[in-house]
Amino acid sequence: MSPRLLIATTNRDKIREIIGVLSPVPYQIITLDLWPHVAAAPETAPTFLENAREKARYYAATTGELTVAEDSGLEIDGLHGVPGVESARFGGPSASYAQRFALIYDALRAKGASGSAARFVCSVVLVRQREILFETTATVEGCMAPEPRGSAGFGYDPIFLYPPYQRTLAELSAEDKASVSHRGQAFRALRQFLILDQNSRSVRQRRS
Numbered sequence: 001m002s003p004r005l006l007i008a009t010t011n012r013d014k015i016r017e018i019i020g021v022l023s024p025v026p027y028q029i030i031t032l033d034l035w036p037h038v039a040a041a042p043e044t045a046p047t048f049l050e051n052a053r054e055k056a057r058y059y060a061a062t063t064g065e066l067t068v069a070e071d072s073g074l075e076i077d078g079l080h081g082v083p084g085v086e087s088a089r090f091g092g093p094s095a096s097y098a099q100r101f102a103l104i105y106d107a108l109r110a111k112g113a114s115g116s117a118a119r120f121v122c123s124v125v126l127v128r129q130r131e132i133l134f135e136t137t138a139t140v141e142g143c144m145a146p147e148p149r150g151s152a153g154f155g156y157d158p159i160f161l162y163p164p165y166q167r168t169l170a171e172l173s174a175e176d177k178a179s180v181s182h183r184g185q186a187f188r189a190l191r192q193f194l195i196l197d198q199n200s201r202s203v204r205q206r207r208s
Contacts, residue, residue: 002028003026003028005027006030006031006060006066007030009069017177017178018187027066030065042058048073048123048137051123052069055125056069057127060130061130064129066128068124068190070123070186071085072120072183073087074087074119074155076104078144079104079113104159105147114146115143116143117142120160120182121139122185123135133193134193138185138186140182143163148170149168152171153169164180
């Protein structure tokens with residue numbers, strides 16, 4: 001039986017993207033659905049990488065599983081990096097993304113920074129017990145779209161314009177988005193690590 005790998009997020013859109021990038025990988029992918037009563041991990045660190053470490057260690061310790069966690073968000077240069085690590089909570093935890101978009105566009109207009117450079121950032125950390133086995137951070141550079149566009153993707157995808165395609169991430173197919181996105185880059189790096197690690201374990205087992 002393949003070893004298990006816990007994807008430590010309850011965001012269904014992220015889970016779908018992550019599984020799509022990791023497949024095929026020699027692990028049985030499991031989710032936090034198996035632990036419905038586990039409290040959410042704290043996200044109090046000032047950087048994406050530190051938050052991903054906190055979450056991976058928390059869920060690995062709580063569940064006993066090999067655990068991967070990520071922290072990701074949108075940084076807008078014209079707003080000095082806002083929303084940044086607060087991307088999922090920007091405007092309040094109950095704010096819709098339409099409301100968040102409106103707040104961002106209002107702030108950009110007030111600063112005369114419409115079309116500002118921006119980037120998506122994704123940090124990924126793999127933990128067994130409390131030991132960090134792998135970590136990486138990936139970014140995709142772009143700028144703010146003149147208005148929200150596209151119905152694919154999720155989160156801030158409709159307001160992030162990817163210049164090489166002149167489309168927002170929400171206007172890309174799942175495959176095209178994964179090929180350039182911050183999350184796609186980060187989890188492809190993890191996939192390579194997992195495959196190499198599993199192969200080396202198999203070699204050691206055959207030799208022992």
